[in-house]
Amino acid sequence: MLDPSGWLLSDRVAVVTGAAAGIGEAIALAFARFGADLAVCDRDTEGLEATVRAIGAEGRRVVSAVFDVRDADRVSDFADSIEGQFGRVDVLVNNAGGGFFAPFLEVNQKGQDALVRENFSSVTHFIRGVVPLVPERGGSIINVTSIEAHRAAPGYAIYAAMKAAVANLSRSLALELGDRRIRVNCVAPDMIPTPGIGDVQGATPLATRGHVDDVAGVAVFLASDLSRFVTGSTLHVDGGGWAAGGWRRGEDGRFEV
Numbered sequence: 001m002l003d004p005s006g007w008l009l010s011d012r013v014a015v016v017t018g019a020a021a022g023i024g025e026a027i028a029l030a031f032a033r034f035g036a037d038l039a040v041c042d043r044d045t046e047g048l049e050a051t052v053r054a055i056g057a058e059g060r061r062v063v064s065a066v067f068d069v070r071d072a073d074r075v076s077d078f079a080d081s082i083e084g085q086f087g088r089v090d091v092l093v094n095n096a097g098g099g100f101f102a103p104f105l106e107v108n109q110k111g112q113d114a115l116v117r118e119n120f121s122s123v124t125h126f127i128r129g130v131v132p133l134v135p136e137r138g139g140s141i142i143n144v145t146s147i148e149a150h151r152a153a154p155g156y157a158i159y160a161a162m163k164a165a166v167a168n169l170s171r172s173l174a175l176e177l178g179d180r181r182i183r184v185n186c187v188a189p190d191m192i193p194t195p196g197i198g199d200v201q202g203a204t205p206l207a208t209r210g211h212v213d214d215v216a217g218v219a220v221f222l223a224s225d226l227s228r229f230v231t232g233s234t235l236h237v238d239g240g241g242w243a244a245g246g247w248r249r250g251e252d253g254r255f256e257v
Contacts, residue, residue, distance in 0.1 A: 006225040010035035013086045014223065015130060017069050017122070018096030020047030022194030023144060025054075026212035027093055027219045032058040034220055036091070039063045039082045061086075069096045069122035070114075079129035089133040091223040094123045094166075095144040098196060099159030112158050119162035120169075127173065131182065138181025142222045143170050144215070147190035147238050163188075167234055174232030183231040185222050189215050190238035203249045204239025 014031045018024035020042035028040050032055045040055070042048040045066045055062040063085045067074040082089060097119040102111070123143055130141075145163040153160035167186050174184040191200050192210040200209055215237050221227050222235070236242045247255045 002226075007220065008035050009091070009220070009223055012036045012090040012223070013039065013082070013088055014091035014093065015039045015082065015089055015126070016093045016095060017041055017126060019051050019064075020044035022196055023189065023192065023212050023215045024093070024095040025051050026216040027095060029054055029058070030213070030216035030220050031091070031223065032060040032062075034224075035060075036223075037061040037086060039078070039086070039089070041065045041067060041069065041078060042096070043068055069125065070117040072121075072125045075122075075125040075129050079126075079133065082130075083133055087133075088135050089130045090135070090139045091142070092126060092130045092139070093142045093144065093219060093223075094126055096122055097144070097163075099156050101155045103155060104157040107158060115158040116162055119159060120165050123166050123169070131177065131180070134180065134182055136181075138183070140223050140227070141170075141173070141177075141182060141184045142219055143167075143184070143186045145186045145188045145234065147188050147236065147242050149186075149188060149234075150236075150242055170234075171232045178231065183222075183227065185227070185230060185232070186234040187215055187218050187222070188234050188236045188238065188242070190236075190241045192237070204241055205244050205247075205249060205255075206239040207249060207253070208239060210237060210239055 014036045016028040019028040019040035028038055037060050038055050052062050052064045065078050143166050145166050148160035149163035149167045170184045170186050191204050193199050218235050218237050250256045
């Protein structure tokens with residue numbers, strides 16, 4: 001019989017990257033409210049300090065570090081500090097990432113390398129660093145991708161390709177890490193206003209835009225026992241955007257291509 005306490009993350013240890021603002025902050029605070037202790041990181045010192053204070057206000061323990069997730073050595077050092085503080089990791093949320101608009105032919109090698117490292121290599125760094133800390137009972141890895149992993153993205157070609165790579169990696173690791181009882185899933189948001197992208201325009205099939213807490217709610221589900229048989233999947237938090245394909249809701253409320 002399903003137990004309502006299955007939602008709780010009581011005394012679990014969760015790592016959230018890019019936790020200073022937006023989706024990462026919302027996920028970290030939601031985890032704290034559901035009972036988890038946190039390890040959080042970001043490049044934004046001031047924003048991360050605010051997140052740490054909010055986690056503490058929920059009565060949860062927290063360890064934090066300011067660094068660039070593209071730096072494999074710093075990720076390794078952070079994993080060591082998490083092990084020293086908590087001894088284990090039950091949940092990893094790879095949220096940090098970002099991009100910029102530019103036609104593909106205008107993206108130079110340096111820009112491409114930055115996009116690859118921030119959106120893909122950072123994910124592999126953290127998975128390698130954290131998996132050895134997951135206890136025998138298993139855990140959950142949640143990779144925040146994007147709707148752009150599932151459709152064309154002119155002007156964001158490298159960013160979208162890396163998000164697609166993370167989605168594919170997640171499916172492969174769901175198989176490779178299954179014998180460790182580690183579940184690997186993705187959350188693909190769209191139409192979620194965040195400090196990084198500002199306001200978003202347009203209407204979804206639900207005739208509304210999302211909120212960072214909508215993504216956090218799905219992350220809580222994927223971190224909890226209620227998703228214990230879910231792995232290798234992507235949950236789309238986009239108000240129906242991926243399902244709609246090329247259809248858009250017009251000003252009169254009707255759908256049009």
